[in-house]
Amino acid sequence: MSSSVHLLTGATSGIGLELAARLLADPACRLVVGARRPEAAVALRALVGPDRLEILPLDLASLASTSAFALSVERHLAGEKLASFAGNAGLQITGPRRLTADGYEETFQANFLGHAVLIERLLPHLAPAAPVVLTASGTHDPADRGARLFGFRGGLFVGADRVARGELDPAASPKQQGMDRYATSKLCAILQVHALARRAATDGPRFIAFDPGLMPGTGLARERSILERWAWSTVLPVLARPMPGASTAPRSATAYAKILTGRVFPRGTGLHVNFTLAETPSSRDSRREDWQDELFRFAERVALER
Numbered sequence: 151m152s153s154s155v156h157l158l159t160g161a162t163s164g165i166g167l168e169l170a171a172r173l174l175a176d177p178a179c180r181l182v183v184g185a186r187r188p189e190a191a192v193a194l195r196a197l198v199g200p201d202r203l204e205i206l207p208l209d210l211a212s213l214a215s216t217s218a219f220a221l222s223v224e225r226h227l228a229g230e231k232l233a234s235f236a237g238n239a240g241l242q243i244t245g246p247r248r249l250t251a252d253g254y255e256e257t258f259q260a261n262f263l264g265h266a267v268l269i270e271r272l273l274p275h276l277a278p279a280a281p282v283v284l285t286a287s288g289t290h291d292p293a294d295r296g297a298r299l300f301g302f303r304g305g306l307f308v309g310a311d312r313v314a315r316g317e318l319d320p321a322a323s324p325k326q327q328g329m330d331r332y333a334t335s336k337l338c339a340i341l342q343v344h345a346l347a348r349r350a351a352t353d354g355p356r357f358i359a360f361d362p363g364l365m366p367g368t369g370l371a372r373e374r375s376i377l378e379r380w381a382w383s384t385v386l387p388v389l390a391r392p393m394p395g396a397s398t399a400p401r402s403a404t405a406y407a408k409i410l411t412g413r414v415f416p417r418g419t420g421l422h423v424n425f426t427l428a429e430t431p432s433s434r435d436s437r438r439e440d441w442q443d444e445l446f447r448f449a450e451r452v453a454l455e456r
């Protein structure tokens with residue numbers, strides 16, 4: 151039986167854990183996962199034996215850790231090609247701005263820059279036409295009514311350098327600035343998907359942004375207030391059900407797995423796809439080629455410096 155190896159980030163909880171379970175349901179599938187604390191990935195380890203799951207340390211908010219992870223993956227693959235790459239890890243900070251040891255705003259680095267560096271490093275190890283998927287979010291789009299309901303107002307691309315420092319709208323409240331940084335990190339992910347797709351060879355990897363919809367109950371609200379965390383995990387999963395943009399982690403993971411295994415969009419690249427597996431337009435801003443190019447050059451420079 152020929153087997154395939156897929157790489158995931160953010161597979162210790164939420165949609166990523168569900169996604170790992172769906173991929174591993176195929177006995178021919180093996181996973182390489184990057185996790186901040188591999189020893190704490192108990193639920194992930196419970197899915198399958200170590201012969202089909204390699205968990206390697208990865209903190210996307212550290213360029214040293216990201217580089218070390220890329221090296222470990224290269225060693226682990228030993229010449230084998232990756233069948234897919236899912237940049238799914240993400241966090242939301244609603245408190246004051248946090249800078250990483252590398253000098254970047256943490257949401258930007260963990261959600262976007264770390265993944266961009268990893269993709270750059272691992273491109274030679276991807277199989278032809280392998281899907282490279284970044285987890286996006288409707289919050290990137292100022293026209294997304296569901297996201298607006300929760301106080302998001304879309305990504306604010308104010309130039310790569312300012313975005314990287316998290317200096318978006320200093321006049322807004324600290325909480326709003328945190329939400330803006332999250333939405334902007336997702337806008338950056340989509341800009342990068344478009345930039346990479348425009349540069350890819352015709353027989354090279356394919357680049358897709360996946361919007362999983364609103365999935366209340368995951369770990370994403372972990373930095374919010376006690377009350378917000380309580381609502382996120384108890385009330386919202388019920389209240390959100392009839393909302394058009396709402397999904398669940400299991401449902402969205404099923405769609406995600408179909409993209410990663412090429413069962414849908416087997417040749418598509420530069421796509422923005424939602425959890426119903428519909429190709430949907432991303433925001434007008436995300437289609438600006440000048441911003442795509444500026445961000446691509448920024449991430450490429452950071453990757454080359456490592």
Ligand SMILES: NC(=O)c1ccc[n+]([C@@H]2O[C@H](COP(=O)([O-])OP(=O)(O)OC[C@H]3O[C@@H](n4cnc5c(N)ncnc54)[C@H](OP(=O)(O)O)[C@@H]3O)[C@@H](O)[C@H]2O)c1
Binds near residue numbers: 186369
């Ligand atoms: N939930 C929603 O409504 C929603 C909507 C749209 C998009 N999304 C996106 O979906 C993705 C998954 O989120 P989720 O809702 O499933 O939340 P989650 O349960 O909190 O999962 C987030 C994952 O990212 C990992 N992670 C966070 N920071 C990291 C870092 N610095 N380095 C490495 N891994 C890191 C976490 O690992 P640890 O175990 O180390 O914490 C965890 O595995 C995120 O990209 C999120 O932005 C979620």
